[in-house]
Amino acid sequence: MPKRPKASPAKPETDPTQAFLRGAKAALTSVQGLVLFASYIGYGGLCASLGFPLAAAVLSTALIIALPSQLLLVTGFAAGSAALGIALAVFLSAARLLPSVVTLLPYLRTRLWIQLLAAHFVAVSIWVESRRMLPPLPPASRVPFYFGLALTFNTASVLATWAGYVLSGNLPPSFAVGLGFLTPMSFIIALVRNARDLVDYLSLVFGLALAPVFVWLNAPVDLLWVGLFGGGAAWFIHRQRKARAA
Numbered sequence: 001m002p003k004r005p006k007a008s009p010a011k012p013e014t015d016p017t018q019a020f021l022r023g024a025k026a027a028l029t030s031v032q033g034l035v036l037f038a039s040y041i042g043y044g045g046l047c048a049s050l051g052f053p054l055a056a057a058v059l060s061t062a063l064i065i066a067l068p069s070q071l072l073l074v075t076g077f078a079a080g081s082a083a084l085g086i087a088l089a090v091f092l093s094a095a096r097l098l099p100s101v102v103t104l105l106p107y108l109r110t111r112l113w114i115q116l117l118a119a120h121f122v123a124v125s126i127w128v129e130s131r132r133m134l135p136p137l138p139p140a141s142r143v144p145f146y147f148g149l150a151l152t153f154n155t156a157s158v159l160a161t162w163a164g165y166v167l168s169g170n171l172p173p174s175f176a177v178g179l180g181f182l183t184p185m186s187f188i189i190a191l192v193r194n195a196r197d198l199v200d201y202l203s204l205v206f207g208l209a210l211a212p213v214f215v216w217l218n219a220p221v222d223l224l225w226v227g228l229f230g231g232g233a234a235w236f237i238h239r240q241r242k243a244r245a246a
Helices: 016-028 031-049 054-063 067-079 083-107 112-120 124-133 139-166 173-179 182-194 198-216 222-245
Strands: none
Touching: 016 124, 016 139, 031 054, 031 067, 031 124, 031 139, 054 067, 054 139, 067 083, 083 112, 083 124, 112 139, 124 139, 182 198, 198 222
């Protein structure tokens, strides 16, 4: 009887703690993380200049984790807007992140409640870094790595908000506001760097071209309309090009 070949031992899955720590280390060495930290220093300074309470500023960063939505919250407070109107504006601003959640969660296949918790942390910076770092990882490592990355980003943002608020007397108002523009600028640069297909480049071009148009039209939820028309046109052209090539 021929001997059966010995079965190779199964490779042990990556230790979740190690994967979590690797995610935290990746956040600490990420350019996006540095940009996020600087942006939230500006946010903290802005909150102080507008008289927004420190505890509320820190809590907004811990719970919302999206600078555009937080700016709507603070400016609405400064303008004396009704709480319901502010809440609706923040909700509509957060809706722009739904496509990011949809494209990211397939990498985080786990229990439903853990996926819902992971979706809470999705914002521009975490989406950019996760899309870059998660695909090469083994599936068992992705969820702990993601939470290491996300929680470190969130903690750093909370600390930056507190620091910016405390240092607000030493920050020129224009400098504090300017720091808030670092996140969208770094996001655009990251999208250009990660673009691979024609649809990626077309989406960027159409989005940059349509954004000022919808702002000029004073359209409600302008970012959603820009994404719908710009992204839809880019997808249609890309599909037509593939159909002709076939």
